[in-house]
Amino acid sequence: LISELKKIHEIEQATPDYLAFHTAVPNDPMYPSQWGHNNTSQMLSWSSNTYEHTGAAVGTYGFDTNAEIGWYGTQPYGDSNVIIAIIDSGVDADHPDLNQVTGYDFGDADNDPDDDSAEPGHGTACSGVAAAIANNNLGVAGIAGGCSIMPLKVADNDGNMAFSSIDNAIYYAADNGADIISLSLGASVDPSQVPSTETALSYALSAGVTIFAATANANNYTIDYPSNSQYVISVGAASPCDGRKRSSSNSGEVNPGNSTDPNGVTCDNEIWWGSNYGVNTQDARDAVDIIAPTILPTTDIGGSGGYNTNAGSAGDYSMWFNGTSCATPYAAGVAALIKSKYPTWTPAQIRAQIVNTAIDIVNVESSVGWDKYSGYGLVDVGAAIGPEGYPLCTITNPSPSEVIERGTIETITVSASDPGGSLNNVKIYIDDILQITLLSSPYEYSWETEFESLTNHTIKATATDNDLNETDDVIVVRIANPQENLFTDDFETNKGWTLSGEFERGAPGGLGGDHGNPDPGSAYAGSNVLGVDLTGLDNYSGDYETSLADRAYKAESPAIDCSDYNNITLSFFRWLNVEQPAYDHAYIDINNGTGWQQIWTNTAGIEDAAWSQQNFDISTYANEQAMVQIRFCMGGSDTSWQYSGWNIDDLIVSGESTIIPGYGGSSNQGDPTQPVIVDIDPIDIGGIPIDPDVSIDPEGSVGLTVDVTVSEDVQSGAPVPNPEAVQISYNISIIGNITGLTVDFDLCFDGLTGLSSILWYNGSTWLVPDNIQWENPAGHVTFSITFPSSRGSRDGSTEIILGDDNPLPVTLSSLQASFINDHAVLQWITQSETQNAGWNVYRAESSNSEQRLKI
Structure with missing residues (x-):
């Protein structure tokens, strides 16, 4: 309609009569602290030091009820x-x-x-x-x-x-x-x-x-x-x-009568209660x-x-x-x-x-769809009452707080619609950088995670309708290396456990069970288990003894090296029978070199009659620790009612490496005391190999200095943004403990009058190097490239884009044009601007038209 009206000569201007909507953000002073309405990771966690909410700010960004979306409307x-x-x-x-x-x-x-x-x-x-x-x-x-x-x-x-x-x-x-x-x-x-x-x-x-x-x-x-x-x-x-409120896993921290949680307290750290x-x-x-x-x-x-x-x-x-x-x-x-x-x-x-x-x-306890812990999920105001006049937008994959394995391709999927049927586009951002604009369903983007850092990343989807109304959905995910097994034991061979009391390694024979259930008749897998009195020791065959002192029976693992690993978990299969804790106790403890600390004890009587897998997050104690031990304990016990105690099989300690593949060092921190060997092939410029000067800084991060002199304008056939380019090809192999490699380039172009810009190609994307310095004469430039910390051997190229004596005052990073509601909408981002007073925008009927009209 707008375009038709504009064709009428008597009409000077035609624009939509936009509707105004009530604000979605209330002005109440304490509103910024109400995470349920809008979660910006703002809630202060509870601190055991002050017994107040004075701890770190916590929460999963965007995990909220989408209240601000739902509040749009006439009421x-x-x-x-x-x-x-x-x-x-x-x-x-x-x-x-x-x-x-x-x-x-x-x-x-x-x-x-x-x-x-x-x-x-x-x-x-x-x-x-x-x-x-x-x-x-x-x-x-x-x-x-x-x-x-x-x-x-x-x-x-x-x-x-x-x-x-x-x-x-x-x-x-x-x-x-x-x-x-x-x-x-x-x-x-x-x-x-x-x-x-x-x-x-x-x-x-x-x-x-x-x-x-x-x-x-x-x-x-x-x-x-x-x-x-x-x-x-x-x-x-x-x-x-990211879900149901959970209590601590430590029985000494929960309120009387409350149950501990095997997955531990949620990030709020209110240890004493759970839903x-x-x-x-x-x-x-x-x-x-x-x-x-x-x-x-x-x-x-x-x-x-x-x-x-x-x-x-x-x-x-x-x-x-x-x-x-x-x-x-x-x-x-x-x-x-x-x-x-x-x-x-x-x-x-x-x-x-x-x-x-x-x-x-979907988290450590809740699975896709309805589950017993969280039911149908978190109430969603935005979806339940829907904005009037605004599009709907939800990221359906990945899930909030999902851990994505580094190096995989993750499909980001967005569900978007508009009540008025006028959805124009969906934009997908990663860490606030626009990745793609989609004009029609399916709204998907394939995210290559190979070069992403091992940390949290923000994904945002923005749905825009023809009236330029926008709705966002934001989630935070984490890129991590895959879980690796740091220690496994199926107890078929002796792997160095220290056993005391009636702990044994061997084949269970179904003994015990004076109360509760007897030992299993067989291992979960294989032949052997780690258990209490497997062979009929002392007074009560197959059962632990009466009147045991605290932790009288102990099974201590050998030292496990968790250096360079985090998000560490302990899992094993359990068959345990123990009386309620008013009388008898079973424990799991951990030692990271600072002494034994309890991570679990029975909060009720346990009478297992089948094997069940148990999982514990031990990150708090084990992350990046060089020496970690696990200990299973039995006792104290009272003077009557014997039970069969612990049976343990297929134990695994696993974690995520903090080391970028191809690199060494603890937590990716460079170790200048270790030898570093850097080999760089001759740089090839225009088919002419040139041996660079290589220097290594022994006191800190590794660096290379490359001095190259080029006597003429060399044309490159590489697919670069500008056909006038000099291509530098390199192959760098790295051995040693380094966080990443920065190469410093010092280039002199004799006979050339100027350089306009520099880009380098990382194998998939053109990027602007760091620390660019243009020096006199005009053909001299220095800059740095830090390679993605994903491999120890790297092939790539750096393109030097040549220009004239007077580089443009503006370096354009991106330009996007969209047709929205009968309007051409231009959006651009500049990389740099030098003494730029403003912009003139022109339009033409075609790219070949000689007549251009200023807008």
Whole structure:
């Protein structure tokens, strides 16, 4: 239409009448700390030194709910007519950052649901997570900061919450206009034990109320009630890392009654708790449905009355509200946003929208698709309510935090669409450098990782529609060398373990089992295992003895060299029987030369009747350590009830090399004390071999100095950006401990009047060298090339592009033209500019046209 209008002589100009949308970034002062809305790796981890969140900033960039995308629209933060009932300890009645409707106090049977029991603050915090008023330049922004809170207090004066009060609150919410119920509370009971609450939940669901409940915080494999009810959506907690919040693997660090986690604490480092998970049956009543962010800033009782004891307005907010208690109102707020956009939707439709648009979690414990730890994944506001007028854009491969093996070709895949059907292009960036612009599906890019550094890399996809609206999706992945086995033992031969007590290496014979299960009848593979009393020693044949001292039986591995390796893991197959830790103990310890440290112990009785693989991340202790030992221990034990103890098979310690292939040295750090041999073939210029001068700096990094004099303009046939080029061919072989090789070129071109630019070709891409210095005379130039640290032997070429006496004041790096919404859009990037006052842009009907019009 625009192009047709422009053809009409009477019309001077025609442009689209663009629509304006509400801002997606609220102005609340504490918003930058709310990682769940927008994760920029900003959350401070908990520190065991200060017992506060004063540790390093952590989190996976882009692992969040895409709130800023979802908030675009005519009601960006939700409809005030949509009501979230917070059934809890009450809500601070006059908090300035909460929009509240009439509620009730069922704990004390009065009309005042103020958060004033002996255990105050919890309900107020839940309310802020769900619906603290957004974009009011005050405090925090709830995920549904335009919706309203119904405060329903179920705590009595002592802070106790009876299920009879909870039942009454559920009925009240259903009968008084609540759309969503959030229950950050629970008990370890089965639904059959609380039939009255089941009836109330069923009533509310039938009345059109969508109900959310917390799984609990014990890192256990069962979820609390009412989260395990068929009438609610079960919510687990997500850390800012990459999935479910996990506890420590050390029993001495978790809260009493909480389970340790074999994969260790998540990056937040709140070691004492983890999100409960349920059965491994999708959509079962006692399975996790969804996870949502935890450890967030939120509203608190005004002044010093809540978690934050600072006086005055400084105490109106708390920074680190955690647990599934935080995740549940967040998920409830997402449901409120969906209800705001689709007011006629039923609870079943809202649930389907949440689970079908969730961000799938793939990490050390969660696999592709639904899984028992993270359910359907992290709630995704952007996908659940969708931006109005903005394209949708999601990176579907690789996954956030995925580890990609260096040297492979990774296919980056983007799912992109536009509600108006006007998607124009998708751009893919790696580390903020544009790689490709795609005009049609499939939106894919093949990323060659051979020359990438062994570190984190940011992938960004940007979808642009014909109105120039853009939506980004950003993930962070890690390039790593493949896992290598540093130590393996199938226990068929003696590899140097030191055994004490009743530890033996040999064939298991099914002995023991006075309590629990006996030893296995055979090894997991082969014939032998490492185990306790395989042959019927001492008083209890096949079982460990009574009254053992702490770690009385020990099996210590030989020293394992983990130098030049990180991300180290321990795996083995286990058959273990041990009484609960109130009586008996089994341990795994590690020593990196600073003394033995416990990495695992039984937190409950274990009665294995089959082999199972166990995996431990031991990076904290073993990364780049020259001497690492693993130790399995048995004891102490009490005076009765013997068990068969440890059986271990097929043990592997593996890690990722920090050495670039072809290079030596610890952690890629140069070692000037080691001999370095550098051999460079004669440089060939125009078919004439010239022996360069070679110098090595023994005090630091390795360098080469090449002096070449060329007496004439030599033409090269290489496929370079400019046909006038001198080609330097080289072959460099490197032996020794070096981080990479920098070659310094010092070139003199006698008889030439000037050089315009220099590019070098790394085998796939033209690059600008480092440290370019143009000197007098004009034909003299020095520059440096640092080879990609991927091989020890390198073939390549450097192109010297010749020019005239007056090089252009601008070096252009890239130029891109796109046709968007009937407009030609030009984008360019300059490598350098010298005294450049601006730009004149001209257009022509064709490349051969002699008439060019200035735009």
